[in-house]
Amino acid sequence: MSDFQNTDQPNRPGIVVTGASGRMGRMLIGQILADPALRLVGALERPGHDWIGQDVGTAMGGALAGVAVSDDAVGAIAQAQAVIDFTSPAATVAFAELTAQARAVHVIGTTGLEPAHLAALAAAARHAPIIRAGNMSLGVNLLVGLTRKVAAALGTDWDIEVVEAHHRHKVDAPSGTALMLGEAAAEGRGAALDDLRSPAREGITGARAPGSIGFSAIRGGDVVGEHDVIFAADGERIVLRHLATDRAIFARGAIRAAVWGQDKGPGVYDMHDVLGL
Numbered sequence: 001m002s003d004f005q006n007t008d009q010p011n012r013p014g015i016v017v018t019g020a021s022g023r024m025g026r027m028l029i030g031q032i033l034a035d036p037a038l039r040l041v042g043a044l045e046r047p048g049h050d051w052i053g054q055d056v057g058t059a060m061g062g063a064l065a066g067v068a069v070s071d072d073a074v075g076a077i078a079q080a081q082a083v084i085d086f087t088s089p090a091a092t093v094a095f096a097e098l099t100a101q102a103r104a105v106h107v108i109g110t111t112g113l114e115p116a117h118l119a120a121l122a123a124a125a126r127h128a129p130i131i132r133a134g135n136m137s138l139g140v141n142l143l144v145g146l147t148r149k150v151a152a153a154l155g156t157d158w159d160i161e162v163v164e165a166h167h168r169h170k171v172d173a174p175s176g177t178a179l180m181l182g183e184a185a186a187e188g189r190g191a192a193l194d195d196l197r198s199p200a201r202e203g204i205t206g207a208r209a210p211g212s213i214g215f216s217a218i219r220g221g222d223v224v225g226e227h228d229v230i231f232a233a234d235g236e237r238i239v240l241r242h243l244a245t246d247r248a249i250f251a252r253g254a255i256r257a258a259v260w261g262q263d264k265g266p267g268v269y270d271m272h273d274v275l276g277l
């Protein structure tokens with residue numbers, strides 16, 4: 001049994017998955033259908049998507065699931081105890097309003113959220129729990145704690161750089177995970193990331209600002225997600241690394257969050273809360 005498995009819920013939560021045909025949507029639906037402790041009650045896609053009206057199991061190339069893909073977010077979310085959402089920032093904000101109205105748990109994996117999106121999510125979280133993380137894996141959330149600790153132990157003569165690599169389809173940079181790691185490094189230094197973040201480098205950038213935190217992004221092929229936090233000093237370097245080789249790790253974390261959130265009050269939570277880290 002996986003460390004994420006949670007079968008001690010007396011009532012199986014009804015889960016709606018948004019972005020059903022996406023890379024994460026498919027992974028989530030596969031895991032929910034395979035777990036007798038869970039119930040898939042809705043699979044959402046955009047209006048006009050060619051999966052609309054089809055059974056989601058057969059659309060994914062598998063067995064009948066008994067749930068038709070729908071573009072009726074209002075109707076689907078009204079029946080949900082949890083909504084798991086890996087889509088786009090604009091879609092996530094729209095789903096947050098509906099999920100709050102339904103008083104359901106909203107698990108958000110979507111990255112690339114800007115301050116206006118986060119403000120809308122904070123408003124929705126006044127009515128129901130939101131669990132949001134740029135990375136839902138156990139490994140990355142452990143790495144966040146390690147990064148904070150190492151940054152706190154080292155002085156500003158150690159330069160901090162976060163380097164990430166993802167598949168060619170990813171639309172946002174730096175990744176949500178890279179930002180989590182950068183925030184942890186800044187916290188370790190007793191500062192906010194906004195105050196330490198290096199601007200993107202191109203052309204004559206000038207020398208590195210002491211104490212700053214830099215980000216670099218690589219995009220190519222089918223890389224699931226790779227993150228290095230590099231602490232570089234004169235004569236030595238420490239590299240903290242996480243390699244994701246299977247999106248199943250993100251889906252397991254998100255499902256665990258959906259179950260964990262069932263008895264929680266309104267508010268914004270993250271995977272540290274869920275995992276008890």
Ligand SMILES: NC(=O)C1=CN([C@@H]2O[C@H](COP(=O)(O)OP(=O)(O)OC[C@H]3O[C@@H](n4cnc5c(N)ncnc54)[C@H](OP(=O)(O)O)[C@@H]3O)[C@@H](O)[C@H]2O)C=CC1
Nearest residue numbers: 019022023024045046086087091109110111134135136250
């Ligand atoms: N926190 C974490 O652990 C992880 C986060 N992510 C993040 O999750 C997000 C999705 O990633 P991924 O699955 O790879 O991306 P995909 O592009 O494969 O999937 C996104 C899905 O969302 C759908 N979608 C977008 N807008 C809407 C809408 N308004 N209504 C309904 N569906 C919509 C897309 O449909 P269409 O194709 O028609 O646009 C697509 O099916 C990204 O932000 C990514 O960074 C990914 C992995 C892990």
Ligand SMILES: O=C(O)C1=N[C@H](C(=O)O)C[C@H](O)C1
Nearest residue numbers: 111134135170175176177225
């Ligand atoms: O888009 C992805 O694929 C991923 N996105 C998340 C991020 O932005 O960090 C998490 C993971 O790395 C995969």
